[in-house]
Amino acid sequence: MPKLNKNQLKAVQTTEGPVLIIAGPGSGKTYTLVERIFYLITEKKVEAENILVATFTEKAANELMTRVSNRLHEANISFNLNEMYLGTIHSICLRILEENREHTRLKKNFMLMDQFDQQYFLYQKLNDYLQIPNVEILVGERTSRWIKAENLLKWINKVSEEMLDVEQLKKSTEIQVQALGYCYERYQQQLKEENALDFSTIQLEAYKLLKEHPQITTELSEDLHYLMIDEYQDTNTIQEEIIFLLAGRKQNICVVGDDDQGLYRFRGATIRNILEFPNKFPKGVCTQLELSINYRSHPNIIQFYNQWMEQQNWNYKGKSFRYEKEIVPNEGKYPKSSTVLKVSGTEVLDSWYEEVYQFLKSLKEKGKLTDWNQVAFLFKSVKNSKVTGLANYLEEKNIPVYSPRSNMYFDREEVRLLIGAIIFLFPQFPEARKWNKNAHLDEWEMYDQCFSEFTSELRKPENERLLKWARKKAKQHYNLSENTDYAFAGLFYQLLQFDIFNRYLEQGTAGVRDSRQARNLSLFSQLLTKFEYLHRVSVFTPGKVDKILRTFFNQYLRFLINGGINEYEDDSEYAPSGCISFLTIHQSKGLEFPIVMVGSLESSPRKQYSNLDEELQENFYRKEPFEPLSRTKYYDFWRLYYTAFSRAQNLLVLSCLESKASGQGTRNIPSKSFIESYRPLKSWRDVAGIYDLEFEDVKEVNLKKEYSFTSHINIFETCAIQYKFYKDLEFAPVRQGATLFGTLVHQTIEDIHKAALKGEEEKITSDNVENWFESNYKNLIRKERVYLAPQTQIAALKQVNKYVDRQNNNWSHIKDAEVDVSLVKEDYVLKGTIDLVKGEDGSVDIIDFKSEKKPDLVKEQERIYHYKRQLEVYAHLVEERTGQKVNNMHLYYTGEENSSPYVTFNKDTKSIDKTINKFDKIVERIEEKDYRIEERPIKHCRNCDMRFYCDQKY
Incomplete structure (x- = not known):
């Protein structure tokens, strides 16, 4: 076993019963968790399916x-x-829901909404809520409909996360609370009607499932022998309930976290979960351990943030709201130079910008920095004008800044040109966007600027071809007399053929910095396809084009501009090479940087709760209030900056524009909250030995990616360029219904197999099959928003019935259906979903369904060979994962009417090895971003949205 310190070793080997591990910053928490899982597997001989590990982010799960x-x-x-x-609590709950969906309100193909989707959902249905008495007190009276939806979203999510009793809310004498109860009831009805989930109701539905179906809870808790919950200080009420339900009678729950880094109260997290954890069990049952040796930071940095916490008052009415602890440095030799200092300007903003620049430049010129990414700036927000001003100042001085959450997406040249281009292509835009003569929106000025920027580009000689094309298109759109065969997304892909846009696609995709412009275009394609999905737009029609323009620009795009869009962030490259990082403190959680510069020193603790918060907490929460509401603003503030200070490895810098209040609304900077810590610090110019410091390199994050034959290898082999755009850069293809037929057939056959596997063969009747088919179709079209013609539906159902008839009521051979199989390999994770596994005598056959007629086995040899390789990947997965022997592999063509629907291949180990070897080589090319092609696969081009781009480039 690698060297663990005494407490880490105890944390690894204490596996039985409840365990609380308080892990300070840089204390090797992830390393300890890795070793604990390794110990369970190797020493305790625990099977993988008996372990649950919940992390705070998907990235943390992938890294683990x-x-x-x-x-x-x-x-x-x-x-x-x-x-x-293994995953976030949300993803684990989603897995439990999908495995037991028939016991929930969810149907197949349910829609999962992110925060923007949820707010847009409420916005579109807002009239339903505005009819509820006294709702204006809840959502705001003199605010826009979009802000009303935002306020409603906040309160609805709070009800879900705190599991408030809706009937109690509706009976309240407080009219605001009563309105909330009725709003929440209506929201739940709408979710059910739309077969939808949001992130809060994922957990609520999982909790309901576990409470209402004790047999499922018992089965799960019997299977889950060991639970490990990371970042426990950031869990909320419902998450704690779910964790204890899953732990069952064994109660082998190990929770890991640091109460000093609890940052997510605004998302419903409660610090009480970690502070009260030992009290959940009889006295002395819970083992408490502390990881307090910091392997990350210089001792001076540790001393600084220890003092920051010690100088605060954590006691209230005789109770402390913090575990007493002292973080200590790892033993070793450290540089004598001061490693906590300040970089400040005075009075004028430019003096601060210049001082920061001079500090960075001096480190670079003295050869202390090997890469700009060794420096990270941390702020409360990266969206305010001071921060974006600093970023722009540094960029002008040739210091690149990576700031993906700075709300700069709509300031980017490539995005503005796209908006301008769309406006140019619709000459009716100025009139179409108005809904009355006096209407005016602030965003219109931005749209006009985008239009001006695009037309300036059009005047350049090199864009003559674009000008001709755009004028012709604009004329067509202005005099639209028949439906187009495209909407915004289709128009977007047509624009990519021109140099003004495709120049952004020619840059490398090796790093976040190099690919930013291409990824911004990709994000725009996603925004367009989402708009078309939400508003059921697939083409422009003469009667509706003006309304579509109005809705897109006045509502959808406007809300995105106001809400802000984050630019691309890569989990495996949190500090892109060649850039300094501008991050929020929340963003930096769990990360470390050689040099950390903490800004936002003008901040002060701010009240974060309203009268309604107080009313709900006092009278409707499931538990008595814990932290006193009046003190939470201080606790949260201290924890936030503790987290910021503790990200630093070699050098911690406090940075601000110093100024004294002079009336007229100005205030002291730094604020009084920081004075005690800030005042003793020396300016960087006065620190002897600063250039003697050695700065570590930013650690590489090695994350294994998942690859499957159909979603990755198949696309790459068809066209590596297509892979680059759709898989790597994540461009969103224009929605097509071509796969709806196959999905419908597959899903209905899956229902049949599930009934057979449960021993309910008697349910496989023509009436039930038709009901399953109709239900699947209804939920598919609700989710996909595309339809099949009546004759096509009849053909799909006929294929399913034909399959049932051929089985002659004999389903005994079925072992499993729709099996998700995955295998962790040395460099990646191999994944696949197998339609059907049947077997006898300890061996198995694999079947993959194709919803088409059996092809000519001679003329279509290449296609058959391709499918054979897919089956060989599945065979490899099954044998490696289960140890079972695969006999034969079959393709089953549900559309075949006359001859046998099967095409059968004998399993050939040498051929499988060859296929897996080829798979490995393709993954290697993908990881190296080698997207070269010898020639275009012309027969695939006509259905590819990138064809306009490729026509010009290849």
Whole structure:
């Protein structure tokens, strides 16, 4: 076992019963979790499916999986980690819901909404809520409909996260509370009607499932022998309830976290979960451990943030709201130079900008920085004008800044040119966007600027071809007399053929910085397809084009501009090479940087709760109030900056524009909250030995990516350029209904197999099959918003019925259906979904369904060979994962009417090895971003949205 310190070793080996691990910053928490999982697997002989590990982010889950798999690989231990319940609490709840969907309100193909989707959902249905008595007190009276939807969203999510009793809310004498109860009731009805989930109701539905179906809870808790919950200080009420339900009678719950880094109260997190955890059990039952040796930071930095916490008052009415702890440095030799200092300007903003620039330049010129990414600026927000001003100042001085959450998306040249281009292509735009003569929106000025920027580009000689094309299109759109065969997304892909846009696609995709412009175009394609999905727009029609323009620009795009869009962030490259990072403190959580510069020193603790918050907490929460509401603003403030200070490895810098209040609304900077810590610090110019410091390199994050034959290898082999755009850069293809037929057939056959696997063969009747088919179709069209012609529906149902008839009521051979199989390999995770596994005598056959007629086996040899390789990947997965022997592999053509629907291949180990070897080589090319092609696959081009681009480039 690698060297663990005493407390880390105890944390690894204490596996039975409840365990609380308070892990300070830089204390090797992830390393300890990796070793604990490794210990359970190797020493306790625990199977993967008996372990649940919940992390705060998907990135943390992926990193943990990668590190554990590498650890097992080093020890030459074969183990299928993907059987573990490993992910965020949300993703684990989603998995439990999908595995037991028939016991929930959810139907197949349910829609999962992110925060913008949820707010837009409420916005579109706002009239329903505005009819509820006294709702204006809840959502605001003199605010826009979009802000009303935002306010409603906040309160609705609070009801879900705190599991408030809706009937109690409706009976309240407080009219605001009563309105909330009725709003929430209506919202739940709408979710059910739309077969939809938001992030808060994922957990609520999982909790209901576990409470209402004790047999499911018992089965799960019997299977889950060990639970580990990371970042426990950031869990909320419902998450704690779910965790304890899943732990069952064993109660082998290990929670890990740091109460000093609890940052997510605004999302419903409660620090009480970690502070009260030991009290959940009889006295002395819970083992408490502290990881307090910091392996990250210089001792002076540790001393600084220890003092920051010690100088605050954590006691209230005789109770402390913090675990007493002292973080200590790892033993070793450290530079004598001061490693906590200040970089400040005075009175004039430019003096601060210049001082920061001079500080960075001096480190670079003295050869202390090997890469700009060793420096990270942390702010409360990166969206205010001071911060964006600093970013622009540094960029002008040739110091690149990576600031993906700075609301600069709509300031980017490539995005503004796209908006301008769309406006140019619709000459009716100025009139179409108005809904009355006096209407005016602030965003119109931005749209006009975008239009002006685009027309300036059009005047350039090199854009003559674009000008001719755009004029012709604009004329067509202005005099539209028949439906087009495209909407905004289709128009977007046509624009990519011109140099003004495709120049952004020619840059590399190797790093976040190099690919930013291409990724911004990709994000725009996603925004367009989402608009068309939400508003059921697939083409422009003469009667509706003006309304579509109005809705797109006055509502959808406007809300996105106001709400702000984050630019692309890569989990495996949190500090892109060649850039300094501008991050929010929340964003920086869990990260570390050699040099951390903390700004926002003008901040002060601010009240974060309203009268309604107080009313709900006092009278409707499931538990008595914990932290006193009047003190939470201080606790949250101290924890936030503690987290910021503790990100630094070699040098911590406090940075601000110093100024004294002079009336007229100005205030002291730094604020009084920081004075005690800030005042003793020396300016960087006065620190002897600063150039003697050695700065570490930013650590590389090695994350294993998932690859499947159909979603990755197939696309790459068809066209590597197509892979680059759709898979790597994540361009959104224009929605097509071509796969709806196949999905419908597949899903209905899956229902049949599920009934057979449950021993309910008697339910496989023509009436039930038709009901399953109709239900699947209804939910598919609701989700996909595309339709099949009546004759096509009849043909699809006929294929399903034909399949049932051929089985002659004999379903005994079915072992499993729709099996998600995955295998952690040395460099990546191999995944696949197998339609059907049947078997006898300990061996299995694999079947993959194709909803088409059986092709000519001679003329279509290439296609058959392609499918054979797909089956070989599945065979490899099954044998490696389960140890079962695969006999034969079959294609089953549901559209075949006359001859046998099967095409059968004998399993050939040498051929499988060859296929997997080819798979490995393609993954290697993908990871190296080698997207070269010898020639265009012309027969595939006509259905590819990138064809306009490729016509010009290849």
